[in-house]
Amino acid sequence: MDADLAETLPARIHGVGTSQIGMVADRGRHDPEVIKLWIGEGDLPTPPFIVEAAHRAMLAGETRYTYSRGLPALHQALSDYHRRHWKVEVAPERFAITAGGMNAIMQTCQALLEPGDEVIIPAPGWPNLAEAVRVAGGVPVPVAYQQAEGGRFTLALQDILAAVTPQTRILVVNSPSNPTGWVMPLAEMEALRDAARERGLWILSDEVYNHFTYGNAIAPSFLQVTTPTDRLIVTNTFSKNWAMTGWRAGWVTYPEGLAATFSKLGQYNTTSIPTFIQHAAVAALEQGDAFIRTMVGRCVESRAILVEGLSRIRGVTVFPPEGAFYLMVWVDTGETSLDLAFRLLREAKVGVAPGTAFGPQGEGFLRICFAISPELAREAVARLARVLSKPV
Template identity: 85%
Template sequence: MSAAALPAADPLPELAGTLPARIQAVGTSQIGLVADRGRDDPEVVKLWIGEGDLPTPDFVVEAAHRAMQEGETRYTYSRGIPRLHQALSDYHRRHWGVEVAPERFAITAGGMNAIMQACQALLEHGDEVIIPTPNWPNLAEAVRVTGGVPVTVPYRRSADGRFSLPLADIAAAITPRTRVLVVNSPSNPTGWVMPIAEMQALRDLARERGLWIISDEVYNHFTYGNAIAPSFLQICTPSDRLIVANTFSKNWAMTGWRAGWIVYPEGLAATFSKLGQYNTTSIPTFIQHAAVTALDEGDAFIRTMVGRCAESRAIMVEGLSRLRGVTVFAPEGAFYIMARVDTGETSLDLAFRLLREAKVGVAPGTAFGPEGEGFVRICFAVSPALAREAVARLTRVLGERAA
């Protein structure tokens, strides 16, 4: 990290040193370091954070407004309102053909809180959690905050730039301290989608070793073939050691609403009621009513979002592949391109330079682990026009390949 990229010094470092070791070990987000440099600059094309450029659709906003007017502004069940549990059960049946009982859902303050509650429920101090890398940095930090130890397993990368995750690599990382296997498919930032046969093999490994699986399925709808990504709920029983984390943020452009959900095994409703109570009491009641509307009426909006992402993905992959020193491939899922950029700079310094010279904000690859060095992550959940503008600006700075 360059000196200019270091976070501001703590004015009372001696107090920071008295905090628990697990808190002192929590890393600073490199995405935030870059974003904070240009967050308020209207000229910057902001592609650093996993957020599209569409506003929350009117039918969701109106549902929240209507709920507020009807008095849905008071405390409610810590695990969420029953009507939302039923809507989630219907949603999973509609899209994955699975029956998930309404009592197996808990509503959380976004996907991040879903991951945090899963870690709180499962981890003792020193428990190891296997996480493929490069991956969303919040996963490992949630493990550290709750006393666990993240153990990274690098994705393999083929000659054409595609990622894979051999089961043998995961099995080799298991030790007597391993408690949890984490899967994020479709993956942020790699775009990898786990085939259902590999999911079944991982499920069988977890059953054999008595391990839990935390499945981050936030991007399931964002695939660019003929079907949405499979869910572990399709291949696991209600008694399997599986927790699925999800969010309303991506599908319905609700990042700022902070609403998500957990699916847990049968028999853990009381556990997640308590965790919800002591984490947030509950998320706002009127937001939960808006979330019901998103689930019940929002399938067409999801299709619009995914179609838009597919068009911008094609624009960016084609445009970036022409740039000097840049290697890209079309990701199978999610809405990120993990591009290798060979300029001789660290990925963090490159991200700062692209922000300064191109007015394009990207995430440094090392934000997702040391395996991300030499890469930048670019979010393409933007309009095709903005995707073209970003490519044009990057071309002016990086130049095109020699003919």
């Protein structure tokens, strides 16, 4: 009966894929012996000053409905945050608060897509982007990263533009990228901006990992090279920078004139996220820069441990990321990446994400999250080396 009912659902829902990350995680989620590196989540708890801000807000009665677009104080804190880190002026009325980065992307798709509109997405890419497009009735169009000398990924502007058709509506950029670690240079952002303007296309820029870079500066933002009236939407989340994955708080930055649109979308998606969580988000923005530096510093060290250690294993090729906190690793065992992820879970007690979780372009790869302590990174390398060094 359940299968028959499922057949009656809309085609766009039938096309939504099952998360392979979830498939692996569900087999070891409650095993305390597993080192869990499959999901985009650090191992630090939410900082106490954020938790305490939420607690104070609850005790003060901040537990009722509020503006669907979010608290004005949070809009102002976001404006100040962007001025501080990217030297850009973004008016407070250009922000809407969402239930995490995923809801930010979903609301963007709801706002921009008509059925059949095409959305160009770099691949391999975070699967939720493509699935949000499908749920909204759009058509995801993958454009493959290239692998450059020196073991890194690149994305050519000409490859993006070659995929544009009369049905194209949105160009997606995720920089720093999940899972490849690619970072789009500012000059390429300017070139893509110009191409989008010429063609009347929207840019959806997912900038969740801006602070997680392994050079001398944070990653650039499209807000640095656009005007308030450009067809640009930037999505972001409190999850990564401030260890708030379970709080489900994010934001959208949209062009002038769309505040009423995103107010309505917020109303009919979630009404609003909890008021006390928004007060915690204000604390994160105003007091959390030092915590971000701590997170990035740990990632720098753990990244180096994993890159060096895994590079020594025969049959393993490591692609050191420029940004984000994931390592893409090519493993030549003859298995599918999903089968290998299951085997590493069983034999090494290490949970990793199969490359095909990010599209068919990820076959042969594993994605490993290194937002962990250096000690845990060393243990993960030792366990993986013991298993991958043995013949299959």
